[in-house]
Amino acid sequence: MRIDILTLFPGLFQGFLNESIIKRAIEKKLVDIHIINFREFSRLNNSQVDDTPYGGGSGMVLMVEPIVTAIESLKKDNSKVILLCPQGNSYKQKKAYELKENSHLILVCGHYEGFDERIRSFVDEEISIGDYVLTGGEIPAMVVCDSVVRLIDGVIKKDSYLEESFTNNLLDYPTYTKPREFRGMKVPEILLSGDHKKIDEWRKQEQLKKTTEKRKDLLE
Ligand SMILES: C[S@@+](CC[C@H](N)C(=O)[O-])C[C@H]1O[C@@H](n2cnc3c(N)ncnc32)[C@H](O)[C@@H]1O
Numbered sequence: 001m002r003i004d005i006l007t008l009f010p011g012l013f014q015g016f017l018n019e020s021i022i023k024r025a026i027e028k029k030l031v032d033i034h035i036i037n038f039r040e041f042s043r044l045n046n047s048q049v050d051d052t053p054y055g056g057g058s059g060m061v062l063m064v065e066p067i068v069t070a071i072e073s074l075k076k077d078n079s080k081v082i083l084l085c086p087q088g089n090s091y092k093q094k095k096a097y098e099l100k101e102n103s104h105l106i107l108v109c110g111h112y113e114g115f116d117e118r119i120r121s122f123v124d125e126e127i128s129i130g131d132y133v134l135t136g137g138e139i140p141a142m143v144v145c146d147s148v149v150r151l152i153d154g155v156i157k158k159d160s161y162l163e164e165s166f167t168n169n170l171l172d173y174p175t176y177t178k179p180r181e182f183r184g185m186k187v188p189e190i191l192l193s194g195d196h197k198k199i200d201e202w203r204k205q206e207q208l209k210k211t212t213e214k215r216k217d218l219l220e
Contacts, residue, residue, distance in 0.1 A: 007109040041066040059113030084137030088126030093166035096147040109137030173203040
């Protein structure tokens with residue numbers, strides 16, 4: 001899979017791409033991630049990409065032309081163009097599974113006051129990572145990228161995500177590690193029993209219990 005991220009602030013992705021699981025996925029060539037500064041696509045003096053809003057108001061608005069030129073220079077028949085935007089569809093694990101099936105994603109990050117409304121006509125989908133407003137689309141792009149890349153075959157063990165939260169509309173079961181007891185709180189006996197059939201049953205029950213307690217909406 002190839003992922004192109006269009007941003008005005010490529011430096012924000014340094015840590016994201018150079019640590020842990022994402023770094024290893026890139027090294028193993030399971031994903032090819034490119035960070036592209038759409039300032040390079042400006043035809044104006046000083047590579048200008050934003051301007052004041054028509055009609056007045058505060059902040060700067062990203063211009064349509066450099067972003068659309070950047071999208072068009074990257075887009076192929078198999079590409080899916082996603083705009084990160086607080087007004088988009090709420091991002092869910094189900095969508096991460098859906099996006100994982102694409103061979104090319106282009107993620108467009110807004111910044112400042114947002115972008116010229118006409119940009120919406122050049123994207124396939126708008127995604128919001130939640131009902132709050134961030135300074136830019138870079139963190140949302142990392143959220144989408146991270147959640148998709150970890151589902152690509154070979155990135156992490158399949159067992160790790162087949163039972164995790166939101167798969168099968170359930171939350172994950174409780175997990176413990178050493179020590180067996182901490183300040184009087186003991187690891188459930190069943191997990192020390194070595195009886196894997198019973199452990200599996202217990203975990204399923206716990207998933208249901210947790211989901212009922214914390215996220216009943218997932219079961220509905
Ligand atoms: C300050 S926000 C612009 C908010 C816009 N004026 C509005 O009220 O809808 C700047 C950029 O950050 C990104 N952004 C902010 N919050 C986001 C969210 N919850 N989900 C996805 N992207 C977000 C978008 O790319 C947006 O264009």
